[in-house]
Amino acid sequence: MSLYIGLMSGTSMDGVDAVLCRIHDQRAETLGQVHLPYPPALLDSLHKLCLPGHNELVTAGEADIQIARLYSQAVLALLRQNNLNADAISAIGSHGQTVRHHPDNLYPFTIQLGDPNTLTALTGIPVVADFRRKDMALGGQGAPLVPAFHQAQFATEQRTIVVNIGGIANLSVVKRGDVPLGFDTGPGNTLMDHWINHHLQQSYDTNGDWAASGTVSQPLLNSMLSDKYFAQRAPKSTGREYFNSAWLQSQLAEVTDPLTPADVQATLCALTANTICQAIHQFKDVAHVYICGGGAFNQQLVSNLQAGLGPVPLSSTAGLGIHPQWVEGAAFAWLAFANLNRLSANVPAVTGASRGALLGGLYLPD
Ligand SMILES: Nc1ncnc2c1ncn2[C@@H]1O[C@H](COP(=O)(O)OP(=O)(O)O)[C@@H](O)[C@H]1O
Ligand SMILES: [Mg+2]
Incomplete structure (x- = not known):
């Protein structure tokens, strides 16, 4: 069987x-x-x-x-x-x-x-x-435990990165014949979900439309990016007991600029994209990035990711035979x-x- x-x-x-x-x-x-x-x-x-x-x-x-x-x-x-x-x-x-x-x-x-x-x-x-x-x-x-599967399922002759954007985001670096690498990059959707739920009583930001309506706050983004988790070397994993509403509140307290809730959502979306791209850029010769998990349906997040990756092609795992969900x-x-x-x-x-x-x-x- x-x-x-x-x-x-x-x-x-x-x-x-x-x-x-x-x-x-x-x-x-x-x-x-x-x-x-x-x-x-x-x-x-x-x-x-x-x-x-x-x-x-x-x-x-x-x-x-x-x-x-x-x-x-x-x-x-x-x-x-x-x-x-x-x-x-x-x-x-x-x-x-x-x-x-x-x-x-x-x-x-x-x-x-x-x-x-x-x-x-x-x-x-x-x-x-x-x-x-x-x-x-x-x-x-x-x-993360999925890299062995990502390796068995998706590895080719070229170095490929698979990014799963769930509540937390994690990536796997795979290539046929190599030992896979991987770690949690930080928040995926969890902070965006929390913020839209708090302000608009929706469970998530469909397509990232609300994030797209706001303007990224560079001071807030910089403050969030300075969190020590992002600079920490792998092995590392994290969860919503760390990246949660209390973490977000402490970040918001650092910033004096007036921000609308949509601006905060735009910045959270940028945070997820930015930390994933930063993690990917540690690896040379990446031929392709594939995304899966619910974040693959957030258009604003996907376009932020593509902008951050530059020439590296980005697509969903549907292209590899498994729908991202x-x-x-x-x-x-x-x-x-x-x-x-x-x-x-x-x-x-x-x-x-x-x-x-x-x-x-x-x-x-x-
Ligand atoms: N159409 C969509 N637009 C934007 N975000 C979406 C969409 N569909 C799903 N998501 C996001 O994906 C999340 C679920 O992703 P999932 O891969 O199931 O994560 P987890 O593994 O943490 O449960 C939702 O909470 C939401 O943030
Ligand atoms: Mg889920």
Whole structure:
């Protein structure tokens, strides 16, 4: 059997992307997709869990099960949509929803919710989950984990960079025969999502139209770019526990110019583009940049990126055979495949772990 389902819920917290893949010769072909959004009450709990708060353990315990039930609905919809029974699927690779990621603490930890026991029981399919903690146990960041997949899927004879723009943005540098490189570049959509939600009660800035209506504030952009994360050398990973509304407020407090909310949005969009381009420019001889994740649908962001990249061609991963919304889901299908086939899937050069390792735990339905 070579059919796998990947479940991805990223830092945007927009819900779950479920992707059905056939994996052959270490490469994934996407056969079907389902997206289910988080119901508002669950989303509210998840936002609360990202920060210290009241009654965290009960909220987390309940969210763990609620997420797994939503995931199982996504899997069952995918099976129905493709006329498949549970026993046609080798395994589900389930990322879970990150609510805390602290790789640099004295006791480094990361927490992903979405109980794999519930998921295997409700779907009847083996589940591979908890992908990040083995890498962290070996001294790694536990992130990003997608470069091994990007390498297997997208590497050619020329150096290529794949940028995933989710809540946080990360990139992978791949070339056939090379060890891939990669790291989190910083905020992707998360600050833009927060700002438009706060001012216009929209979950995101469709096409980047609001950002396009504002003017970039150079003082605010410079202040944000001086954050130490951007100059830090890889291995590095980050999350919304760092790049969040408190971070943005502290940046806004540095600037005296009068700014409209649209100007701030324009500047946040420029920040994402600028930090991604800065990260890409560290690498020589880049033949092509491919983008995926929801940020690939933000036209203003894409044009800022293209402007910052100059002559290097930029396009979405659709040109490589996977629609940008489904690349990360496909990566977790591939990581489940790697687990069942006993392939080491972390890249020590990326995460900083002391060695490559088998990632994830296997949960069986019986
Ligand atoms: N049409 C669009 N225009 C602008 N931004 C979009 C669009 N569609 C999705 N996005 C952005 O992409 C995000 C979701 O991206 P996703 O890749 O799912 O991130 P994550 O992996 O963090 O969940 C949304 O929160 C939004 O910011
Ligand atoms: Mg998402």
